[in-house]
Amino acid sequence: MIPLSAPSFHGNEKKYLSECIDEGWVASGSFISRFEKSLSEYTSIPYVVACSNGTSALEIALRVLDIQEHDEVIVPTLTFIATVNSILYCGAKPIFMDCGNDCNLSIEKTISFIKNNTTYKNGFTYNIKTKKIIKAIIVVHVFGNSIQFNELLKVCEKNNIKIVEDAAESLGTFNNEKESKKHTGSIGDIGCFSFNGNKTITTGGGGAIVSHSQTLIDKARYLINQAKDDSTFYIHNQVGFNYRLSNVHAAIGLAQMESLEKVLAKKKNIYNIYSKFLNSFEKACLIAPPHFSESNFWLNVVRIDAPDLNIRGLVDFMHDSGIEVRPIWHANHLQKPFSSYESFQIDNAPRIISSSICLPSSFSLSEDQQSFIIKKLQDFIL
Secondary structure, three states: OEOOOOOOOOOOHHHHHHHHHHHOOOOOOHHHHHHHHHHHHHHOOOEEEEEOOHHHHHHHHHHHOOOOOOOEEEEEOOOOHHHHHHHHHOOOEEEEEOEOOOOOEOHHHHHHHHHHHEEEEOOEEEEOOOOOEEEEEEEEOHHHOOOOOHHHHHHHHHOOOEEEEEOOOOOOOEEOHHHOOEEOOOOOOEEEEEOOOOOOOOOOOOEEEEEOOHHHHHHHHHHHEOOOOEOOOOEOOOOOOEOEOOHHHHHHHHHHHHOHHHHHHHHHHHHHHHHHHHOOOOOEEEOOOOOOEEOOOOOEEEEEOOOOOOHHHHHHHHHHOOEOOEEOOOOHHHOHHHOOOOEEOOOHHHHHHOOEEEEOOOOOOOHHHHHHHHHHHHHHHO
């Protein structure tokens, strides 16, 4: 089976793991701070705390922004379910937004909702329909492509709506709006990364919370370490969480960061080869990064122009051919646990979901394999 997005190991992973074992520092240790420093230097985000996974990063990011029960958080329907789950973990409620043709949050519809469906008073934005405070929006950089920020930043600042960046899929992605190059996760109030096995780099499971605010990251570090106020006498003045990253995981992550540029170069090459193969194929095209996004090309998505396309049949056919593909996601506003929550003018996401699949994009992918993948895709469609 040609894998969809398999991990790759290029350098010091075994060496650093051996150091952890030889020294006996497997839970805590110096690799955690070294990994955090590496992330900070690469992204130019001064404050970083590593945690157990991307989901825990999102939950803690919301908690340090004071998202509480009965608050509301705007979120795209087109994202991995963990983004939405993090809102409910805090007791808050999601408001689902549509996506644009690049699969990212529809900025136009989101701004329209804020301008026409909310009211601002006493320093907060209230949902006219529910009378609840909308405290935050989670923006997701889907498949490694940055969202567009300029207008959204202005509207959120005016309405005191905090911005959480779900950058789980976008390590190595930069936003170039107004000729100012900024890494995803560095533009909103707080950002979150994932280092799951299928991401651009992996720690074998892991995540990180990043911000330009030391106060927010200090709060996050406190919470993920069981809210210890006195670690000697076990004094805890708040409810904390066991969400910290282990030294073993951080050791893998540090080695992976050392090879990041190599991985990003190969990922871009994979995208270019797919584009070349699909140039002459009228019924399919890759979803391209928007002009303001310097993408990490984490996962390549092909959109197919065929009115009678059976996505499930296509996925089964490709799997039977030895090729691991996947549909995008099921729209979250239609998921059973979330179906009762508010959604706003969602019509584009279902069209994209029903006409798109994700193609293998692993670092190990060869050009011959890409040619074979496109041939099988053509066989099914034609």
